[in-house]
Amino acid sequence: MKDKQIERLIKQEELRQKKTISLIASENYVSDDVLKAMGSKFTNKYSEGYPGKRYYKGQENTDKLEDLCKDRALKLFKLSNEKWAVNVQALSGSPANLSVYLALVKPGEKVMGMSLNNGGHLTHGHKVSATGKIWNQIPYGVNKDTEMIDYEEVKRIVIVEKPKMIITGYTAYPRIVDFKKFREIADSCGAILMVDMSHFAGLVAGEAYPSPFEYADVVTTTTHKTLRGPRSALIFSRKDKTQTSEKGNQISFSELIDKAVFPGLQGGPHMNQIAAVAVALKEADSPAFKKYAKQVVKNAKVLAEELKNLGWKIISSGTDSHLILVDTWMNGKGISGEEASNRLEKEGIVVNKNTIPKETRSPMDPSGIRLGTAGETTRGAKEKDMIKLAKRINDILRK
Numbered sequence: 198m199k200d201k202q203i204e205r206l207i208k209q210e211e212l213r214q215k216k217t218i219s220l221i222a223s224e225n226y227v228s229d230d231v232l233k234a235m236g237s238k239f240t241n242k243y244s245e246g247y248p249g250k251r252y253y254k255g256q257e258n259t260d261k262l263e264d265l266c267k268d269r270a271l272k273l274f275k276l277s278n279e280k281w282a283v284n285v286q287a288l289s290g291s292p293a294n295l296s297v298y299l300a301l302v303k304p305g306e307k308v309m310g311m312s313l314n315n316g317g318h319l320t321h322g323h324k325v326s327a328t329g330k331i332w333n334q335i336p337y338g339v340n341k342d343t344e345m346i347d348y349e350e351v352k353r354i355v356i357v358e359k360p361k362m363i364i365t366g367y368t369a370y371p372r373i374v375d376f377k378k379f380r381e382i383a384d385s386c387g388a389i390l391m392v393d394m395s396h397f398a399g400l401v402a403g404e405a406y407p408s409p410f411e412y413a414d415v416v417t418t419t420t421h422k423t424l425r426g427p428r429s430a431l432i433f434s435r436k437d438k439t440q441t442s443e444k445g446n447q448i449s450f451s452e453l454i455d456k457a458v459f460p461g462l463q464g465g466p467h468m469n470q471i472a473a474v475a476v477a478l479k480e481a482d483s484p485a486f487k488k489y490a491k492q493v494v495k496n497a498k499v500l501a502e503e504l505k506n507l508g509w510k511i512i513s514s515g516t517d518s519h520l521i522l523v524d525t526w527m528n529g530k531g532i533s534g535e536e537a538s539n540r541l542e543k544e545g546i547v548v549n550k551n552t553i554p555k556e557t558r559s560p561m562d563p564s565g566i567r568l569g570t571a572g573e574t575t576r577g578a579k580e581k582d583m584i585k586l587a588k589r590i591n592d593i594l595r596k
């Protein structure tokens with residue numbers, strides 16, 4: 198590179214990644230092919246619109262690329278293109294979610310999402326997010342004893358509030374979600390069911406976590422977490438679900454979502470990113486990736502169990518996914534999440550501090566940390582490495 202300053206920073210970041218262990222649950226390590234596609238000359242192309250319906254000329258390769266990416270996305274999640282459509286243009290998870298709201302819910306209407314402390318994402322209607330300013334969030338949480346979703350409680354809230362859309366799929370919830378129950382609850386008030394599988398999409402692809410597609414109307418996901426692709430997002434929607442337009446026509450969710458992404462919210466798609474997503478989707482459609490996804494969950498279960506044996510409080514008492522929430526504060530008997538994550542970073546283990554259900558501290562210095570095994574499993578970690586890692590984490594936190 199001619200730019201030595203940036204080249205040095207890239208080298209230093211490569212070295213940092215090499216020397217540290219990332220247990221950040223939303224991170225992973227992409228393949229060289231994904232990086233190559235990201236850095237390709239598709240970067241130079243403006244492609245506002247959709248394949249066959251673009252505003253600028255010169256689209257013979259971008260049209261093929263975008264169609265191929267869509268085909269791969271549907272194939273990976275075993276979806277027929279008669280029933281499902283997918284939009285691959287959203288720039289990341291948050292704009293993907295915002296597009297779905299814009300498409301399907303009128304400003305001021307109610308969206309029901311899990312609160313941040315209980316594991317929901319900002320874009321599920323939190324007040325600091327645009328989704329919480331434009332729409333009216335009806336929050337739900339986890340049961341205070343089991344720290345798992347209490348479906349009876351969700352049902353009770355739905356009966357009273359009658360939200361327009363219910364969102365499931367979270368950012369810091371380690372357990373399996375019962376999508377069938379959510380479908381029944383959504384049907385009890387005619388709500389749209391949106392599943393945000395950003396965290397566990399790779400596990401669904403690898404058949405290590407239940408697929409939400411049988412029950413959801415809309416499924417959004419980031420592509421850079423367990424799915425191990427570039428930073429981007431996918432929006433899947435049911436073609437047979439419709440809404441009535443102002444003129445009285447029936448318009449499918451898929452059409453409404455495409456319009457919300459472009460021209461509703463964005464201009465030109467990032468075609469280089471779409472190329473990299475396509476690469477990652479093909480990589481995930483393989484026996485090796487299935488093995489990987491299963492190993493991610495096995496590793497997380499071992500790490501959670503070992504930490505528990507060493508005296509740490511694990512939220513919901515364990516995990517069914519790649520993600521573990523540790524209460525390091527333990528009502529003042531331990532250390533805060535900020536302190537824990539700082540100590541770990543000094544020893545080369547990178548994690549994030551995290552709020553826990555019934556949080557008593559502040560988001561900047563909460564009671565816990567969140568751990569994930571997607572990245573380390575990509576690097577080849579197995580159960581025996583998790584046992585060692587748990588011991589190391591324990592030693593560092595108790596020093």
Ligand SMILES: *Cc1c(COP(=O)(O)O)cnc(C)c1O
Nearest residue numbers: 289290291318367368393395396
């Ligand atoms: C990560 C995440 C997002 C947002 O993704 P960004 O790409 O960071 O905008 C949305 N929803 C959930 C559940 C997530 O975990």
